[in-house]
């Protein structure tokens with residue numbers, strides 16, 4: 001079965017719009033540094049690359065699904081021209097209420113993609129910049145990573161991701177490092193307190 005990297009869009013692939021605003025037009029889509037390189041690395045490592053994005057702007061009447069599809073088409077073409085292949089884009093067009101199965105933190109988009117494409121969710125990663133992304137990934141049974149730009153640290157009540165870094169590229173590099181044959185978790189010589197703790201306890 002195929003494994004996937006599920007990518008959130010705004011704040012992972014492209015700059016987020018200011019609070020309360022939405023990226024609905026091509027002119028507003030500004031790729032973040034290293035994104036094409038990161039997606040190219042995922043492609044070559046055999047991950048399906050699947051965008052999963054909440055787009056409440058559609059429910060609010062700020063964009064149509066047709067506009068959104070055209071925007072995503074252009075996004076995929078621009079990335080493909082830079083050697084980065086996105087295999088599919090899923091988005092939730094619904095508002096927060098009434099609750100739907102697809103708006104993250106619900107896992108619906110990941111589950112649908114897995115069903116459509118025969119994905120191995122346990123071998124897949126959800127990479128996002130919000131607690132809702134991490135929660136959706138965990139509910140789908142994926143490993144999770146969170147892009148944390150400068151700013152306030154994530155609230156402690158948030159779901160804890162497996163990997164945290166400041167960009168998609170750094171996260172992908174860490175995922176691929178874990179992926180090396182024989183690299184199951186942290187290296188054996190890692191002297192981190194987390195690695196040492198349980199061993200000490202067993203010896204006591």
Ligand SMILES: [Mg+2]
Pocket residue numbers: 008009010011012128129130
């Ligand atoms: Mg986001």
Ligand SMILES: [Zn+2]
Pocket residue numbers: 092093094100101102103
């Ligand atoms: Zn939805």
